[in-house]
Amino acid sequence: MFDMRSIAAICASLCGAIVFVASVQSADLQTAESLFRSGKYEEAEGIAKSEVEAGTWNESWPRLLLRLQLTQGKYAEALTTYEDAISRYPSSLTLRLNGIEALRHNNLIERSDVEITRFFTALQSSTRRYVSRDNLVAAGRYFTERGEDARKVLEMFYDRIRDADPDFLEAYIATAELAIAKGDYQVAAETVTAAERVDATDPRTAYLAARALESSDPKKANEAIERALGLNPHHIPSLIFQAEAAIDREQYDGAIERLNQVIAINPKHPEAWALRAVLAHLDGNMDLEKEHRETALATWSKNPKVDYLIGKKLSEKYRFAEGAAYQKQAIAMDPDYHVARFQLAQDQLRLGKEEDGWKLAQSVSDADPYNVVAHNLVTLYDRIKTFETLQSGDIHVRMQPREARLYGDEVLNLLGEACEVLCAKYDVEPDAPILVEIFPDQKDFAIRTFGLPGGAGYLGVCFGRVITANSPASQGERPSNWQSVLWHEFCHVVTLEKTRNRMPRWLSEGISVHEERTQNPAWGQSMSPLYREMILGTAETPSSLTPPSQLSSAFLAPPSAMHLQFAYYESSLVVQFIIEKHGIDQLKQILDSLGAGLSTEDAFIGAIGPMEKLDSEFERYAKELANHFGPDADWSREGLPEKGSIDEWQAWVDEHPDNVWALQSLASQMVQSKRYEDAIKPLETLEELSVFTGNRGGPMEMLAMAYQQTGDTEKEKQILLKIIQQSSDALPALERLIEMELREENWESVASYAEEVLAIQPLLPLGHESLAKAAEAIDAPARVIRPLQALLALDPIDPAGLNYRLAKSLDNAGQKELAKRHALMALEDAPRFRNALGLLKDLVSEDTAEDTTKDSGEDPEEDAGEDSAGDDPVANPVSPETQNPTTN
Structure with missing residues (x-):
């Protein structure tokens, strides 16, 4: 590390000279640069080489030749070019930086270290010489690689260069590269946008745009990569980008195709061979993996x-243990390689090795303050330390304290049941603790899970033995059912444990959704009019079914949020099909084979046959299911009005009385216009056609509203019951059912619906209050305690009244000491609360009578109703140890 003051002084001296630098390029140099940008490397190399050999006095020629040779993996030639050029241009920092790369790829590690030292010496001496903008960018890159504060590098080098010359592309490129490396994608995107205004013909700008957008907008990122390859079909970083994306989608043949393109350009490209090693690992061929890794390290062994890169891609496949082992090897080669240290920190956290993970994350954040992801994570850690940890056996749940009080026990109970049911079903015994973290802030969930804010749409993520989840507090007015979410995620724990984290994403998700539906028909997903159409397709739109062999790709960069939801549903149907046709034992055999290291294809062949057969059989199965949904309905969209009025839709329905889309549109417009009585007929027709589903805002909810508004309470109740049978998060339907049952004093039904409300939104007082009322009404004091305690944790308007009710219930349940405490708490908030005073007096009198009886040997039953003279419970209520500490 260098003294930042000396770096600042160097920068100031260098930047003072750039205004005097003129850029002189010959037409031939511009032609050669253009050929390089377009991927015609050999042609450009021929021009550059002839100019260098001719002794043309222009530093740009050997620099260009060196870049071309490095790009093509001609490392020995590149070293010769560098050694010849640096003697002629000893002050060229850009040349020296490329020379370091040439030395490294000739495995001359010690010489490269010497050259790094020489670079700084040349940098110091250059402050008194003519300095180019390229050299300033090279200086910034040098200091970045040496671990200097990236923000200072931006300010002192790249920003100053851009201020002095707003049209200098390299400064924008260097800034974007640095921002991406540090996880500051917003700055990267803004910088690339500015760079493309300067020069949109350089493929690097489009490539960097893709990198900046990769996590936030995959569709635009893909468009940017296509743009880059349009400018240069042989642009190696873009081809590597596509290869990584293909690996993510489990399109391994496509990944190999892209990597072969890279290797054809540069047979020694380290990243290409590293990714080939990843593919060999995923295929279970460890010998080939070792061979490819050795090839990747052949030119630069350190x-x-x-x-x-190998470890990162394995971790993205949820193979965190293998990924962590690779990161440790990377750190052994270079202890200051912070990206590997931070990746290891994330791997350790996802493996449940929290102490090591948090320490590593903190060390990276300290050493690299501009690392946005590391900063986010260590900042989050301070908040996580305030969480409460609940434990039941090997299940550890970490929650915000208030939420832990409200439904922490229920979380533990649900996870315990999931463990018992799913572990027995899949023959799994987890051999380490399972950590579940529930976040009331969606941003915190995203940072813990993905490293950056975002991740909208994700309710929970399982890494193996670590689960992160959004709490209902982070999800607005209509949260998802937290019980179904945790059941889904715990199923991932089981299947990932069984396969040692070696399973395709679609299979993992499919089993979890299927097990949701098995546990509770209202959980998971089911057939709907839209899913039916996506399976069968229409005259205008082809089927959205993805063959199981390619199904993991449907989870990455889906065309819409609906397509992503459909990918989950379709995956569950594939699992359902496998179980129905081949049996659960064959599914478990597939999982066992994956855990043993077999490829997905071999695992399926061994259990149920070739993937191609599964693809074709499943397509028939799915289409048959779709055709059995609403078989008597008219599903045609042909001729439907685009923006019809109620009268136009009514006319259409009169001619096509069973058309699902027309009936839905007509009913929707009628409800919006508050013509509830008119809406009932088309909605009842949809019910008769058996196309009702419990989706939010759908026909069932509209029909329930129409019945309510027209006073048909009995029919409304029937529809509400159907809604909650088909939907796991039908909060409005449950609230209405509670209202109805309270009016009828059907207390068991009130309690049942209240429990379902709390499975969706435990932060809502309605569920707890309804449970308490029902228990009080049926004189079950033990069942009153828990909901009243929850209501007290929800910052109630009348804490005195709640404490009094809780004191009474505790008294009736035989918990006298706690009853006195809550009676005192009621009096603390309302000192003149007569009922609380009376209850406290009775409680203290009972204590006094018992003490007297013990002293006299009399039977306490005989004098239970008598008070001793002068025994004033208000003046001397209880002993100090039973008092509420806040009243002392």
């Missing part, structure tokens, strides 16, 4: 990026 290249930490090789093991970092």
Whole structure:
């Protein structure tokens, strides 16, 4: 590390000279640069080489030749070019930086270290010489690689260069590269946008745009990569980007195709061979994996990026233990390679090795303050430390304290049941604790899960033995059912444990959704009019079914949020089909084979046959299911009005009385116009056609509203019951059912619906209050205690009244000491609360009578109703140890 004051002084001196630098390029140089940008490397190399050999006095020629040779993996030639050029241009920082790369790829590690030292010496001496903008960018890159504060590098080098010359592309490129490396994608995106205004013909700008958008907008990122490859079909970083994306989608043949393109350009490209090692690992061929890794390291044996990249891609496949092992190898090669240290921190956290993980994350954040992801994570850790940890056996749940009081026990109970049911079903015994973290702030969930804010749409994520989840507090007025979410995620724990984290994403998600539906028909997903159409397709739109062999790709960069939801549903149907046709034992055999290291294809072949057969059989199965949904309905969209009025839709329905889309549109417009009585007929027709589903705002909810508004309470109740049978998060329907049952004093039904409300939104007083009322009405004091305690944790308007009710219930349940405490708490808030005073007096009198009886040997039953003279419970209510501490 260098003294930042000396760096600042160097920068100031250098930047003072850039205004005097003129850019002189010959037409031939511009032609050669253009050929390089377009991927015609050999042609450009021929021009550059002839100019260098001719002795043309222009530093740009050997620099260009060196870049071309490095790009093509001609490392020995690149070293010769560098050694010849640096003697002619000893002050060229750009040349020296490329020379360091040439030395490294000739495995001359010690010489590269010497050259790094020489770079700084040349940098110091250059402050008194003519300095180019390229050299300033090279200086910034040098200091970045040496671990200097990236923000200072931005300010002192790149920002100053852009201020002095707003049209200098390299400064924008360097800024974007640095921002991406540090996880500051917003700055990267803004910088690339500015760079494309300067020059949109350089494929690097489009590539960097893709990197900046990769996590936030995959569709635009893909468009940017296509743009980059349009400018240069041989742009290696873009081809590597596509290869990584293909690996993510489990399109391994496509990944190999892209990597082969890279290797054809540069047979020694380290990243290409590292990714080939990843593919060999995923295929279970460890010997080939070792061979490809050795090839990746053949030219630079201490290249930490090789093991970092292999480990990172394995971790993205949820193979965190293998990924962590690779990161440790990368760090052994270069202890200051912070990206590997931070990836290891994330791997350790996802493996449940929290102490090591948090320490590593903190060390990276301290050493690299501009690392946005590390900063986010260590900041979050301070908030997590305030959480409460609940434990039942090997299940550890970490929650915000108030939420832990409200439904922490229920979370533990649900996870315990899931463990018992699913572990027995899949023959799994987890051999380490399982950690579940529930976040009331969606941003915190995203940072813990993905490293950055975002992740909208995700309710929970399982990494193996670590689950992160959004609490109902983070989800607005209509949260998802937290019980179904945790059941889904715990199923991932089981299947990932069984396969040692070696399973395709679609299979993992499919089993979890299927097990949701098995546990509770209202959980998971089911057939709907829209899913039916997506399976069968229409005259205008082809089927959205993805063959199981390619189904993991449907989870990455889906065309819409609906397509992503459909991917979950379709995956569950594939699992359902496998179980129905082949049996649960064959499904478990597939999982066992994956855990043993077999490829997905081999695992399926061994259990149920080739994937191609599954693809074709499943397509028939899914289409048959879809055709059995609403078989008597008219599903045609042909000729439907685009923006019809109620009268136009009514006319259409009169001619097509069974058309689902027309009936839905007509009913929707009638409800919006508050023509509830008119809406009932088309909605009842949809019910008769058996196309009702419990989706939010759908026909069932509209029909329930129409019945309510027209006073048909009995029919409304029947529809509400159907809604909650088909939907796991039908909060409005449950609230209405509670209202109805309270009026009829059907207390068991009130309690049942209240429990279902709390499975969706435990932060809502309605569920707890309804449970308490029902228990009080049927004189079950033990069942009153828990909901009243929850209501007290929800910052009630009348805490005195709640404490009094809780004191009474505790008294009736035989918990006298706690009853006195809550009676005192009621009096603390309302000192003149007569009922609380009376209750406290009775409680203290009972204590006094018992003490007297013990002293006299009399039977306490005989004098239970008598008070001793002068025994004033208000003046001397209880002994100090039973008092509420806040009243002392």
